[in-house]
Amino acid sequence: MATASSSLTFSTSLPKFCRPYSISRTPPPQVSVYFKKLSISSSLKISRRTTTRASSMTSSGITTIDQNNKKVVEVFDTEEDLAVSLAKYTADLSDKFAKERGAFTVVVSGGSLIKSLRKLVEAPYVDSIDWSRWHVFWVDERVVPKDHPDSNYKLAFDGFLSKVPIPPGNVYAINDALSSEGAADDYETCLKHLVHTGVINISSLSGFPKFDLMLVGMGPDGHVASLFPGHPLLKENQKWVTHITDSPKPPPERITFTFPVINSSAYIALVVCGAGKASIVQTALGKSQNSEVFPVQMVSPEGELKWFLDKDAASKL
Numbered sequence: 001m002a003t004a005s006s007s008l009t010f011s012t013s014l015p016k017f018c019r020p021y022s023i024s025r026t027p028p029p030q031v032s033v034y035f036k037k038l039s040i041s042s043s044l045k046i047s048r049r050t051t052t053r054a055s056s057m058t059s060s061g062i063t064t065i066d067q068n069n070k071k072v073v074e075v076f077d078t079e080e081d082l083a084v085s086l087a088k089y090t091a092d093l094s095d096k097f098a099k100e101r102g103a104f105t106v107v108v109s110g111g112s113l114i115k116s117l118r119k120l121v122e123a124p125y126v127d128s129i130d131w132s133r134w135h136v137f138w139v140d141e142r143v144v145p146k147d148h149p150d151s152n153y154k155l156a157f158d159g160f161l162s163k164v165p166i167p168p169g170n171v172y173a174i175n176d177a178l179s180s181e182g183a184a185d186d187y188e189t190c191l192k193h194l195v196h197t198g199v200i201n202i203s204s205l206s207g208f209p210k211f212d213l214m215l216v217g218m219g220p221d222g223h224v225a226s227l228f229p230g231h232p233l234l235k236e237n238q239k240w241v242t243h244i245t246d247s248p249k250p251p252p253e254r255i256t257f258t259f260p261v262i263n264s265s266a267y268i269a270l271v272v273c274g275a276g277k278a279s280i281v282q283t284a285l286g287k288s289q290n291s292e293v294f295p296v297q298m299v300s301p302e303g304e305l306k307w308f309l310d311k312d313a314a315s316k317l
């Protein structure tokens with residue numbers, strides 16, 4: 001098992017795989033997008049791509065819902081507004097799943113997403129959420145030691161997990177002592193164990209694990225998790241977790257959930273901020289003529305997909 005940093009200890013009550021660390025403290029259908037001007041933006045155009053949709057003003061932006069209420073796009077004036085809304089969205093789902101099934105399985109990415117979760121560690125949510133129900137997983141992880149600056153675990157631990165009372169045994173980090181292939185296999189074994197014990201649901205439609213909520217970001221190249229444009233792993237349809245040794249974004253060795261797992265989710269929040277990502281957002285949601293299919297366009301969950309965009313990311317819509 002992995003060598004943990006000095007602040008981490010092992011729980012020994014679980015099988016040898018996925019022992020958690022104790023913490024000391026084909027593209028989806030085109031969504032109908034219907035934007036009006038934001039209160040502080042003069043750059044957003046009204047875009048009416050199709051006819052069947054619902055659209056309503058929110059406190060800071062526009063909500064657009066597709067015909068099946070399965071895809072929602074919300075644009076916020078600021079990343080601060082986005083973070084406030086993301087916290088409420090997550091807290092509401094935490095309540096729902098805690099009541100319905102006594103557990104809340106949450107998958108996080110690395111990257112800028114973690115900073116956008118900051119409102120969860122503040123009042124009222126830090127006190128009102130039943131953190132004991134949370135089980136936390138990573139949609140992708142860099143195969144580096146857990147105290148390495150590139151570790152998605154470290155990013156989440158420093159910015160989020162160390163500030164909330166999630167039981168240490170419910171935080172499922174990768175085994176960083178293994179090769180990338182070994183770590184992916186080990187993580188998949190961990191997920192299978194947790195399906196067996198009823199912590200993780202299984203999708204009756206796909207047969208893949210069905211997580212309650214995935215909170216994921218998108219890279220400026222349109223990658224999600226560690227699934228990169230044009231990479232053969234985009235087509236993986238057997239494994240739950242796979243590995244990559246040639247990631248175009250450093251570090252090269254990573255593990256990642258596959259699309260069948262991502263797309264079996266009950267809810268996915270896709271959080272995208274910044275002008276550097278506006279072109280991909282335009283391709284995914286707007287009028288772009290780009291024929292290339294980016295990984296983010298392959299995100300199409302069984303349940304609800306909600307895009308959280310700041311106005312810079314939405315600036316080309």
Ligand SMILES: O=C1O[C@H](COP(=O)(O)O)[C@@H](O)[C@H](O)[C@H]1O
Binds near residue numbers: 141142216
């Ligand atoms: O390498 C990664 O990048 C993506 C996107 O990161 P961002 O900083 O541009 O938001 C991230 O979602 C993924 O988990 C991470 O491994």
